[in-house]
Amino acid sequence: MTAEFHIKPQATANTSTSSTELTCRKCKSPLSRIKRSAFAKFFLFGLPFKKYMCYKCSRKTYRWAAK
Ligand SMILES: [Zn+2]
Numbered sequence: 318m319t320a321e322f323h324i325k326p327q328a329t330a331n332t333s334t335s336s337t338e339l340t341c342r343k344c345k346s347p348l349s350r351i352k353r354s355a356f357a358k359f360f361l362f363g364l365p366f367k368k369y370m371c372y373k374c375s376r377k378t379y380r381w382a383a384k
Contacts, residue, residue: 339380341371348378 339348348369353361357368357379365382 339369341374341376342378343376344371344374346371346373348380351377 340346341348348371351368351370353366353368357366361379366379367382368377368379370377
């Protein structure tokens, strides 16, 4: 029987460094802030979600923007 452990060192070690710079999970390039669509605005109204886009791989992502 094999046990597989997925250790994520950056989850605990990367808290004090600049967290404002958001990067794409896929290609690690910086994300650009884009406007939320009317659809997202409706469903995420009042929630601190912000929409970001990676222009390198055309991925859109929502990030929780709470302080
Ligand atoms: Zn990307």
